[in-house]
Amino acid sequence: xxxxxxxxxxxxxxxxxxxxxxxxxxxxxxxxxxxxxxxxxxxxxxxxxxxxxxxxxxxxxxxxxxxxxxxxxxxxxxxxxxxxxxxxxxxxxxxxxxxxxxxxxxxxxxxxxxxxxxxxxxxxxxxxxxxxxxxxxxxxxxxxxxxxxxxxxxxxxxxxxxxxxxxxxxxxxxxxxxxxxxxxxxxxxxxxxxxxxxxxxxxxxxxxxxxxxxxxxxxxxxxxxxxxxxxxxxxxxxxxxxxxxxxxxxxxxxxxxxxxxxxxxxxxxxxxxxxxxxxxxxxxxxxxxxxxxxxxxxxxxxxxxxxxxxxxxxxxxxxxxxxxxxx
Numbered sequence: 001x002x003x004x005x006x007x008x009x010x011x012x013x014x015x016x017x018x019x020x021x022x023x024x025x026x027x028x029x030x031x032x033x034x035x036x037x038x039x040x041x042x043x044x045x046x047x048x049x050x051x052x053x054x055x056x057x058x059x060x061x062x063x064x065x066x067x068x069x070x071x072x073x074x075x076x077x078x079x080x081x082x083x084x085x086x087x088x089x090x091x092x093x094x095x096x097x098x099x100x101x102x103x104x105x106x107x108x109x110x111x112x113x114x115x116x117x118x119x120x121x122x123x124x125x126x127x128x129x130x131x132x133x134x135x136x137x138x139x140x141x142x143x144x145x146x147x148x149x150x151x152x153x154x155x156x157x158x159x160x161x162x163x164x165x166x167x168x169x170x171x172x173x174x175x176x177x178x179x180x181x182x183x184x185x186x187x188x189x190x191x192x193x194x195x196x197x198x199x200x201x202x203x204x205x206x207x208x209x210x211x212x213x214x215x216x217x218x219x220x221x222x223x224x225x226x227x228x229x230x231x232x233x234x235x236x237x238x239x240x241x242x243x244x245x246x247x248x249x250x251x252x253x254x255x256x257x258x259x260x261x262x263x264x265x266x267x268x269x270x271x272x273x274x275x276x277x278x279x280x281x282x283x284x285x286x287x288x289x290x291x292x293x294x295x296x297x298x299x300x301x302x303x304x305x306x307x308x309x310x311x312x313x314x315x316x317x318x319x320x321x322x323x324x325x326x327x
Contacts, residue, residue, distance in 0.1 A: 007041065007202060007226045010141025010170040012072050012098045014041035016244050017226030018215065019173070019204055020233055022047050022076040022101070022145075025284075029065050030271035034264070035233060036070045040240040041226070043070055047103045050079035050088040062276070064095065072098035074143065077134075078106060080115040080126065086133035093138045099170075100138060102131060104146045104160070107179045118179035121150045124163055131167035141170035145206070145228075148191045151180040161195045161203075169201065173228050176207040183231065193222040204228050211239070212246035212253060235291025237264065258296065262323035265292050269315045282309055289315075298322070 007017035020027060020035045022044035032043040045063055052060045066073050075097035079085050089100050104127060106117030113119075120127045134142045144164050149155035161172050174195050176187035187207025196203040205224035209215050210232035218227050233239050238260075242253040256264070268288060272281035289306045293299040302322050309315050 007204075009042075009099055009143060009202060012042075012141055014072065014226070016041035016240075016247070017204075017219075018042075018240055018243050019074075019226060019228040020044055020240070021206060021228045021230035022074075022103070023230055023234070024106075025287075026234060028062070028272075028275070029067055029070070030268060030275050031237070031288075032073070033067055033070045033271065034237045034268060035240055038237045038240040039244040040237075042072050042074055042099070044074040044076055044101060045097075047076045047078045047106060050077050050081070050085050053077075053088050053092065054084060064092070065275075066096040068096065071096065074099035074101045076101040076103050076145070078103035078111065078116050080120065080130070082126070082129040082133040085130050086137035089134045089142070090137040093140055097140065099141050099143055100134065101143045101145060101173075102134060104144055105173075105175050107147075107182045112179065118147050118150060121147055121156065121160060121179060122154065124156065124160055127160060128163040128167050131164055131169055135168035142168070143171045143173065144169050145173040145175065147175045148178050148188055151178050155191065157191050158194050158198045161199050165199045165201050171202040171204060171225075172199065173204040173206050174224075176205070189218055189222050192218070192224050196223045196225075202226065206230065208232075209239075212242040215243045216246060235288060235294065258323050261292055261296070262319050265289055265323075266316060266319055268292075269312055273312050278312055279310070282311060282315060285309070285315060293323075296323075 007014040019042045020040050024046050027046050036043050048063045103117055104120045111117035146160050148157050157174055164172050174192045176189050176191050192205040202225040204226040205218045205222050206228040209227055209229040215227045229239055238256050245253045269285050286306050290303045293302055305318055
């Protein structure tokens with residue numbers, strides 16, 4: 001059994017049809033590099049506000065940073081003004097990005113209340129104008145990430161997908177939940193199938209990919225061209241290695257042992273310290289360590305201990321002490 005197939009998004013060819021979802025506060029440069037090393041076909045930046053780039057917001061520089069080793073990279077913009085989004089896409093196009101993605105999936109109130117993210121699921125005409133403006137402004141492939149609909153009374157992923165295709169978009173990612181669901185309940189994979197049957201551009205399925213078998217099942221059940229992992233990848237860059245291996249051999253790969261988890265945490269902490277400075281990195285590593293060690297013995301007491309860690313040396317000492325004994 002070999003289910004691996006290359007996925008072409010415009011002129012960008014992914015070696016494996018598996019994508020890391022853009023996640024605010026998670027998919028920064030160090031984490032993307034780790035996922036790419038593990039076999040992820042395409043990584044995505046955290047979502048970036050077109051307005052923030054326009055006004056030269058300092059935080060945008062960190063979000064826009066890319067390392068050559070993580071390419072191909074998709075850079076995700078969000079906003080609601082067609083002209084501005086076209087302008088910012090063109091401004092950033094010469095950068096080290098292979099794909100330019102547009103966010104129509106973010107459910108967070110401050111984004112939605114600003115007529116951005118998944119709020120645009122309610123405005124098909126405006127969505128089409130934005131995507132058309134971005135496609136016209138750049139030569140690199142433009143993609144879009146959408147949801148099933150805004151709520152169950154307005155399930156319109158198929159309509160939006162057709163609009164996106166007509167605007168010249170190169171691929172579309174469908175998250176099988178409405179905005180009202182946020183991340184709760186079960187993703188509706190059938191809407192991914194419906195979108196796949198409605199358009200001829202590649203469709204990437206998103207929602208409830210937590211293990212290798214989920215990715216294969218989604219592709220079989222929906223016919224989608226690729227899968228996108230989001231929460232399933234937090235603290236679990238091995239997910240990409242496992243999906244790739246399962247696609248190639250049909251065998252369920254072995255989960256990483258405590259030693260491998262410890263080494264990944266330490267490497268992640270070192271890379272993050274180099275990228276953001278030790279203080280900021282250690283604050284951020286608290287949530288990453290909680291994700292990495294979920295399900296490990298004594299993980300709750302480890303989470304408490306890591307919340308007191310303030311330096312890389314302290315993190316290293318804690319990991320050696322707490323995770324070495326499980327080897």
